Amino acid sequence: MELRQLRYLVAIDEHGNLGRAAKALFVSQPALSYALKGLETELGVRLFERTPGGVVATDAGRDVVRAASEAVRRADLVAAVAARHRRDAARVLRVGFEASGAGELTRRARAEFARRHPAVRVEPKRFDWGEEAEALRDGRVDVAFVWLPADLTGLRSAVVHTEPRVVGLPIGHRLAYRAGVSVVETNDEPLMWTKRAPRRWVDWWAVNPRPDGSEPLWGPTNDNVEEMLEQVAEGAAICFAPSSMASYYARPDLVWVPLTDVEPLRVALAWPDGAGTALARGFVEVVADLTVTET
């Protein structure tokens, strides 16, 4: 059994058709026919039923494909781990964050890191809602500021920052000139949300259920800050955000008002479990030092 065969298998299952899978893999159709047959012989199970319309996975095939795609993913992780170390040698550190990240701390950490490691180039990488943790796991970044709640499996992390939440409103909104609002006062306002993040993340941000037991009024969806702010400025909905967003994404057509009765946002600094490189560790140290002295 070889990785190549497993990759073929997954592709065949995805396309449901040897010809199209072959095209996607840039090989000829007989190559897949041959590989599939070989795998079936080796495993001693029929994996796909051949039909005139294509191929369809058998019971065994479904399970094997699932296991195979996991194996392929793990193999790709090997490459990702190596790439991280290669980048380490090249003196590059990729720091993930979303929207305003950890506010002021983000910049201060970067500045201090640059002071301690002058030869290292820091590459900030912005992600869409709730994507940082996954990016960390599959090696797209070496370290990241993760907004909680988040799925931190496979990661090590430390909470390094908290900040109150605010509500974003278009200018002229009935609540726009208040010094603070309760979350229940926004119950009737359509609220921005996202399909990208898991349910738990969305509910936490939307404060669902509200203190009075009601459910938020779900408004339009969006994938990232810019899309969200566009919609809010347009008057299509309101949004909740950490207070730092008021200064990092200041716009003339938006107003930010503190939410008086919701949990603050907690931001964790996270890095891959076990696979942390020397530079990532250095960055973690910097942030640890900054947060110790500031509390």
Place this chain on the structure above:
Amino acid sequence: MELRQLRYLVAIDEHGNLGRAAKALFVSQPALSYALKGLETELGVRLFERTPGGVVATDAGRDVVRAASEAVRRADLVAAVAARHRRDAARVLRVGFEASGAGELTRRARAEFARRHPAVRVEPKRFDWGEEAEALRDGRVDVAFVWLPADLTGLRSAVVHTEPRVVGLPIGHRLAYRAGVSVVETNDEPLMWTKRAPRRWVDWWAVNPRPDGSEPLWGPTNDNVEEMLEQVAEGAAICFAPSSMASYYARPDLVWVPLTDVEPLRVALAWPDGAGTALARGFVEVVADLTVTET
């Protein structure tokens, strides 16, 4: 990158020496030299430092080896999943358990399963302490009675049986003729335990800490029932066990006395998450039916 290379990599790391690794893999030493070099070139990182005494992993090498061994394990799982289905087709179901399993339920379940699936051969597989869950995960059995507490990650399960615990004593022991004893009355008796199972399992069985806060007196270790009973019969220590063991492992040189103040043993029926075969599902159904009617 191919699985073969990853397997080689793991072996090289284990043996710390190309020659010995080559021997273990039944290939020549240059083959490993070649494969390692190829992988290093492809990944762009040096993985092992070559020394006159052998090879030693670099920082990057350590991480890559870890990721590689995980990938290899996943690939082996593909084969295990396939083997499960092959066995399904061959009408064989392997049921894992340890010691007295789930007592009477074990036999009843097997009998009822045989009635419903006459053509299927059931193969009971006995495991050493705490090994069932792992056996389930790596495909050595299709379904198993697991003694809790246990690590059930990657498994689906349902608690199907509970039974009180008893203490096993050699005949003539000072507590041997009691109708019941408190666990604290055994505080001064050396207690059998095992190095095979995780800490949590051992502590649960040993009732550590005891109700009075003390720690058990640790006696000899053992890997399975027979070894344990030998030691107890010999007078080297006492042991804790589920009450069914009194009837399933009756010996003239042993006495079993109920423990009056400890949690009963809970036994779960478990099967691989997602990879359950038709036969395994059938067995789960049988046990579900039996436990529903008996409660």
Place this chain on the structure above:
DNA sequence: CGCGGGTGATAAACGCGGCTTATGATCGCA
């Protein structure tokens, strides 16, 4: 009813790539 367009399977030939054996280069140590 037969033909066209889709499917996967098979055949034959090619050539890459990883294997082997044989040998070299280096180091540590007695």
Place this chain on the structure above:
DNA sequence: TGCGATCATAAGCCGCGTTTATCACCCGCG
């Protein structure tokens, strides 16, 4: 200084996965 480890290199072989070309089958449609 020479022996016995180590890993690296060289040269040749050959298995195996690839390719192109073709076949066999099924289905829908004129």
